[in-house]
Amino acid sequence: MTRPGVSAAAFGALDMMEELRDRSADAQLPIASIRVLPEFNPRRLLGDQAFTDEALADLAQNIRTYGVLQPVLVRRRRAEILLVAGERRLRAAALAGLTQVPVIYVDADDARAYEIAIIENAQRNDLDLVTETLVGFQFLSRRLNLSTDEIVSYLHHVRKGRREDDLGVERLLRDMYGTGISVWGQRRALILRMTAAERAAIQARRVDAKVCAELVPLPEGDTRSALLERAAQEGLTARQVRDLVRTEQQTTQPSRPALAVQGDQMRRLLPRLSRLKGPAARRAEQLLNELRDLLDPTPR
Template sequence: MTKTRRSLSHLVPAVEDLAAITNQAVYTTVPLGSVQVEAGFNPRGRYTADVFTPESLEGLAASIREHGILQPLWVRIVPGGYSLIAGERRYHAAPLAGLAQLPVLNFGQVTPERAEELALIENAQRSNPSIIDQTMSGFKLMARRTGLGQDELVRYLNGVRTGKQDDTHGLGAWLQATYGTGVSVWSQQRSKILNFTPDELAAVERRALDVKAAYELQRLVDPEARAQLLTEAVQGQWSAAQVREAVLTCQAPPPPVRLSVKGLRGDLGKLENLSGVQADKAIKLIEQLRALLA
């Protein structure tokens, strides 16, 4: 049976609704240099460092050279020019394709919060955004709506979920309307994504690892063991259950022999200080150990 992946399909507006949204904007062509990218606005650029490198954009640049930019970028007016709302990969690929002018939909002087909402809509109507994109954008939008920092926001959501906190910011209704999920999902599951390592984020983003499998990796405290297990999970295409089993194996207490060896290593230097009967006993014990290991 094929497992259905939850998407942002409810965010994709009907044709007439999308037309109503884009009719708010003015189609025009602007110089490439007049468009600026707000640092951290695009969630993918925050966790995938190479997403906008020339190598990763070459395929898109080749398409633009042949066909031009088929879908205009979305921008808003800011002091000194325009700020990009959506279309950052097209923006970076344009100069690689030799373009100096960009086709844009100009939404005027919309707020940063509305710009992020528009970015979600634009991305959703083009493709099925990843859970990483959804989560990073969602938490950023909630932070802007509430004025809360990331840790405070997660505590707030947990408080609302458990009934210890009134939803004074109305996030429950907003999450349902925007993502089709509620406070429980965002406080208990999506918040875990905020603690993914860059490599884990990249693996989930490129669909090399299921997000539920990545959740299981967070049980490991040792960063090196966590990174090693991530590599094995991606190479083996492990399920969440397989990752959980491997994590439990890593967390299992070491066998008594391993603990004894670890303690013995620290005591070996003291052997040189032994003399007389004690030295003879030590030599006999070492000979017995060598015979046992032979």
């Protein structure tokens, strides 16, 4: 039985994808007869870059050579045929000169169709880490009816043992992505705090995600951007970037007043007062009285 708060449809969609994995095509349909709803493609979350002719060139060439090996998923809505998953294959097939593609029909309303699209993309090897993470959090947000910040907070509290996973997120993440709350509550959550430039650098494989994660403590701005560019150009490791960030933080922190520093030093020495005897003890008492009068001049 599905736990309270977990979408039964989400697990139903997972089961459906298992059944569809090795299923042969139901039909060949004209590409022009299939309507694409962009909002159902999670890859468009970061824009349309993955759907340009240039981005589809390699896939189109493979289709020219081998054909469309995996059917696209479609659903019927009244007189329309709507695409559920496989937009890149569909567009690459058209780019390759095909007029028809193999399809599998799925029985799904809008909510189920979106979940199937998410799951189908999650199971693909070519989905980059950034897109997968942003889509994953968007999926959790829709399924659990929580904001992204609320989801991150939930993952943090579950990971720290401060609450039970009563929404069943661990199972959902593992079924979809093979990783659970520990990974999503830490490494994946850091991607949400990265700049657009840092995410793009990860997608372009200019830097590793671990490198960009070390930049997150810095405020957005020229310094952070410069460190990203340096890391990319010099091939810096995450550890090297961490050291640079720490150095930057130390140099930009406002220096403490000298008296505050001396006060901290004195506080650590106060326990030694009890060791003083004779003239040294009387001198210490005199100094303490003078200091008290300076700090609190109110007549006693």
